[in-house]
Amino acid sequence: MRGSGDEEAVSLYLLAGLATAPQFMESFRGALHAILEREGFTVRTSQLLFPYGDWSRRAVPQLWEIGRDMRLAPGRIIGRSIGGRRAVDAIGAGWRPEPGKAGRIALIGHSGGGVAAVHAAWMLHDLLGGPPSPVVMIGSPRCRIPAAMRASTLFAYAGGAEGAAAGRRADGVSRLGTFGGWRRDKHAPGERRGVPIIGKHADYFREREPFINELGLTNLRLTLSVVWPWLRERI
Numbered sequence: 132m133r134g135s136g137d138e139e140a141v142s143l144y145l146l147a148g149l150a151t152a153p154q155f156m157e158s159f160r161g162a163l164h165a166i167l168e169r170e171g172f173t174v175r176t177s178q179l180l181f182p183y184g185d186w187s188r189r190a191v192p193q194l195w196e197i198g199r200d201m202r203l204a205p206g207r208i209i210g211r212s213i214g215g216r217r218a219v220d221a222i223g224a225g226w227r228p229e230p231g232k233a234g235r236i237a238l239i240g241h242s243g244g245g246v247a248a249v250h251a252a253w254m255l256h257d258l259l260g261g262p263p264s265p266v267v268m269i270g271s272p273r274c275r276i277p278a279a280m281r282a283s284t285l286f287a288y289a290g291g292a293e294g295a296a297a298g299r300r301a302d303g304v305s306r307l308g309t310f311g312g313w314r315r316d317k318h319a320p321g322e323r324r325g326v327p328i329i330g331k332h333a334d335y336f337r338e339r340e341p342f343i344n345e346l347g348l349t350n351l352r353l354t355l356s357v358v359w360p361w362l363r364e365r366i
Contacts, residue, residue: 148242
């Protein structure tokens with residue numbers, strides 16, 4: 132193991148988006164947890180969070196909350212983000228991270244959960260100091276990323292190179308919102324990568340036919356192949 136001290140442990144949080152089924156991201160969480168341990172990392176915890184509620188909550192209030200969070204400027208995230216605050220509260224309910232002893236906290240959000248992940252990471256940075264937590268936005272709508280977090284944020288979307296016709300069709304949610312600025316990308320994440328999955332917005336974590344390509348790779352495996360190498364460099 133790389134270390135057993137609090138300052139060297141990894142805490143992994145996956146944040147779901149709009150009206151998500153309780154087990155929707157469970158296979159992806161389990162796969163990432165297993166990879167971390169296989170690579171020698173000490174995993175303090177790995178959890179699924181639902182910052183806007185799961186499918187048992189009405190969708191309209193969730194849509195309103197996600198839309199409100201998407202529009203927040205970086206300077207208004209702390210104290211104003213609904214999903215970010217709920218995620219931080221959920222993290223604090225499980226353990227009390229202390230400045231200098233929190234280890235690495237990684238946040239991975241799908242759909243609206245990606246917006247909440249950005250906001251939660253910024254709030255944790257404000258509370259704990261140190262380098263910002265790495266954040267992966269998978270099939271997420273666009274929101275403004277604080278400047279100090281841009282290098283530690285990955286935007287992953289279904290399709291090939293961004294701007295290609297196939298990429299635009301594959302996941303319309305990842306084209307919603309804006310990164311800000313007159314070019315609409317002033318506050319964009321440091322990296323944006325396409326994931327060549329079969330399907331669309333709800334299909335990043337599929338493991339069965341028809342979501343297996345001609346090489347025998349599942350959508351979940353393809354998503355992992357984009358997320359894990361990037362994440363490993365930052366934890």
